[in-house]
Amino acid sequence: MVKSAIAKPPATARDADARRFLVALGERVRTLRERRGQTRKALSSATGVSERHLANLEYGDGNVSVLVLAEVAAALDCPLAELIGDFTTASPEALLIRSLLEGRGEDDLRRARIAIGEVLGDAPEVPSAAARIALIGLRGAGKSTLGARLAEHLDVPFVELSREIEQLAGCGIGEIQDLYGASAYRRHERRALDEVIRAHERVVVATPGGLVSDPANFKLLLSRFTTVWLMAEPEDHMQRVVAQGDFRPMAASDEAMADLRGILESRRDFYAKSDHRLDTSGQSLDATLAALIRIVETATGDPRESA
Numbered sequence: 679m680v681k682s683a684i685a686k687p688p689a690t691a692r693d694a695d696a697r698r699f700l701v702a703l704g705e706r707v708r709t710l711r712e713r714r715g716q717t718r719k720a721l722s723s724a725t726g727v728s729e730r731h732l733a734n735l736e737y738g739d740g741n742v743s744v745l746v747l748a749e750v751a752a753a754l755d756c757p758l759a760e761l762i763g764d765f766t767t768a769s770p771e772a773l774l775i776r777s778l779l780e781g782r783g784e785d786d787l788r789r790a791r792i793a794i795g796e797v798l799g800d801a802p803e804v805p806s807a808a809a810r811i812a813l814i815g816l817r818g819a820g821k822s823t824l825g826a827r828l829a830e831h832l833d834v835p836f837v838e839l840s841r842e843i844e845q846l847a848g849c850g851i852g853e854i855q856d857l858y859g860a861s862a863y864r865r866h867e868r869r870a871l872d873e874v875i876r877a878h879e880r881v882v883v884a885t886p887g888g889l890v891s892d893p894a895n896f897k898l899l900l901s902r903f904t905t906v907w908l909m910a911e912p913e914d915h916m917q918r919v920v921a922q923g924d925f926r927p928m929a930a931s932d933e934a935m936a937d938l939r940g941i942l943e944s945r946r947d948f949y950a951k952s953d954h955r956l957d958t959s960g961q962s963l964d965a966t967l968a969a970l971i972r973i974v975e976t977a978t979g980d981p982r983e984s985a
Contacts, residue, residue, distance in 0.1 A: 701738035818915035890948035
């Protein structure tokens with residue numbers, strides 16, 4: 679019998695490679711789940727995969743079948759290839775573009791994204807974009823409270839995008855997710871965003887915290903609005919949510935806080951793409967509003983006397 683000329687690597691090396699792959703896979707699954715604001719329990723319910731199996735997957739323990747990955751990818755509304763780690767191999771041109779971007783820093787990638795948008799006719803509408811203000815950040819950052827008062831000061835409409843999504847869908851956000859899934863929710867989110875852009879050249883919008891999880895919707899927001907990230911410490915987010923009358927996090931406060939920190943960490947780099955940022959922790963509502971007004975008036979070139 680003729681032996682292969684190519685020797686197989688030792689079992690220990692293969693095991694190490696497999697372990698690295700599984701750990702990286704688990705990190706991508708966990709990051710995608712947290713970015714979308716899903717708990718492991720919610721993902722388990724959506725996929726039919728046990729929480730224990732999902733935990734093993736996220737921590738790179740054991741093996742995982744392609745069918746399980748397909749269920750997880752569908753529930754996270756992403757291509758299966760994105761979980762595997764390579765979603766840019768669809769064509770030779772995609773590979774060439776990827777090779778240009780590999781190893782580049784965030785500034786280079788931002789310039790490349792803008793340049794590609796210009797080539798494809800997707801450049802920002804600068805005059806309208808400057809006059810539309812979008813507040814982004816986690817729930818409890820103050821988007822609704824500050825947004826309404828900012829709109830009143832600027833004498834422009836105020837829109838809560840979540841309410842617009844519910845009107846378009848004819849049901850609540852939770853029902854959209856439960857009945858129709860993440861893909862349907864993102865479609866309604868895009869329709870609502872398109873409607874706001876079509877209807878208003880000057881407006882203040884409070885966006886859902888998870889909007890940054892959809893690259894297409896977030897790209898549209900960045901190109902058509904002046905964006906402000908309302909930042910806060912995780913504890914402040916939690917306290918404000920409870921103050922709004924939602925006591926659910928208190929049922930398992932340690933787990934809820936861990937989930938919140940994970941969501942914030944997974945979205946931080948996306949929120950950081952905003953044009954401006956404002957820390958809402960450690961100061962009064964009036965002081966925060968005054969700071970937000972200064973940011974917006976400087977950005978839009980429309981200074982007014984503070985109220």
